[in-house]
Amino acid sequence: MSFTIEERGRPNTQEYRLFFKNSEGKYISPFHDIPIYANEAENIFHAVVEVPRWTNAKMEIATKDPLNPLKQDVKKGNLRYVANVFPHKGYIWNYGAIPQTWEDPNHKDGDTGCCGDNDPIDICDIGNKVCSRGEIIKVKVLGTLALIDEGETDWKVIVINTEDPEASDFNNIDDVRRLKPGYLEATFDWFKRYKVPDGKPENQFAFNGEFKDRDFAIKTVKSTHEFWKALISKRTNAGELNCMNTSVSDSPFCCSAGDAEAVVNSAHAFGAEDPIPSSVDKWFYYEK
Template sequence: MSRCTSQVKSKFTPRLIGAPNTFDHRVFIQQNGSVLSSFHDIPLFADQNNGIFNMIVEVPHWTNAKMEISREEPFNPIKQHAETKAKGDDDPLDVCEIGEQVGYVGQVKQVQVLGIMALLDEDETDWKVIVVDVQDTLASKLNDIEDVERHLPGLIRATNEWFRRVSFFFLFRSDLQDSRWKAQKHLSVEKANKKYATEIIHECHEAWRHLITGETAPGGISICNSDNITIANSPEFVRRDDPKYTSVPPASVKVPALIDPSVSKWFYISSAQV
């Protein structure tokens, strides 16, 4: 599928605060130096006519720090989480970008949707949207999930297995005394095509719209937004002189903290049973 990718460029940049590999580290997203909400101010579409979406990089390829958008903090910066649960709860929709280029935390990529995977168990479904960066060398050849199987044989199966096993691993660690981990061993992963994936994206986007407009109670989610890029007249639009905005620290890039060798490891997937 041909894309006019040269006209699709990201206008967002990260604002780094504190030392990477620490729980104080924050990555805000900004536009022309002004902070935006990672959750609420980045438009769903980069180019709606061509079906090109925006996605935010939380965990780049080949890294293992669990970086995730903060639901609770104003403007929803990306931060490192102390533990990971197997399933999300009111989080933004998870996206897995399969291109060759390694991104960086806080990068806003322009992507095309290829399909979706569902981690299924008896409690709920955890969606993982499969996309490719429109600038990737394979982007013109990938239009749907079947194209991934054709041009990248084995990738979807390996990704399925990775998500299934890593979900089990983290649930086992965080719920060691909880009998739910036994059922997680039987968690399955199913995949669906681009059409179905797009329907899920719009369904989740509609749920977000109810949240940001005040139709749904936010609970503990911060719905502060600054530039009304995506929603006009939202109930928590924050002006530049508001303390919530002025309290966002300026950029302060620091040397990354050392990583404990006990967690800086590679794990390889095999066919052995868990």
């Protein structure tokens, strides 16, 4: 199963969008049409790379837009870039989401005591390759961190790209601790402090910030897939989310290829990129 991307608008502007196509060249939603499983028997999942490692632009699946293209988050009228909080430069993994998952904001998690954040479940790919924006990778789940973001459960699932030359050595969270010493501590530190330069407090975590193991993480991913199934079949209220899709045959939101094409054609034509503001390279230092 292969996927391609099509850029619209000018990169580094609010009009920029990244649309997805399947192997037949038909437009699809990365939220709803890419299967969660690359290999269900072996618990290998697909993941959509929203933010390549070392970059700062806060790109995300636009869950409220038709076909859910990637776009850059906007805060207070400006494009959002994640600050460099020393010693971190941009995102320290390939960051993205597992398709066909949804953290239900109406479901209070029994472990964290908080409701979901209304997004697909997030992944941090620790593989060596720096992926490209919009790349679809196959990943092994290794563990998860439970971030509590402004009172909502926001799972951060630690994964490794199955095509990584070292992937066979990583099967659980302890392998990350052993083979990439310091990486989990850096991950915790990154999520704890990344909003401080924006004037927000340090983030909180469930489980005292402990990483849960592979089995716990896989169970969590699968539970968010069940919430998505209820969403896409209209058994739960979608609210502002856009569930337009082209392949979920029993979904009342399923649309024709022509309808999907019309969405893409209504977007701005692809053009020259705007420069990234020099302020994005600034480092922030503060006492922990």
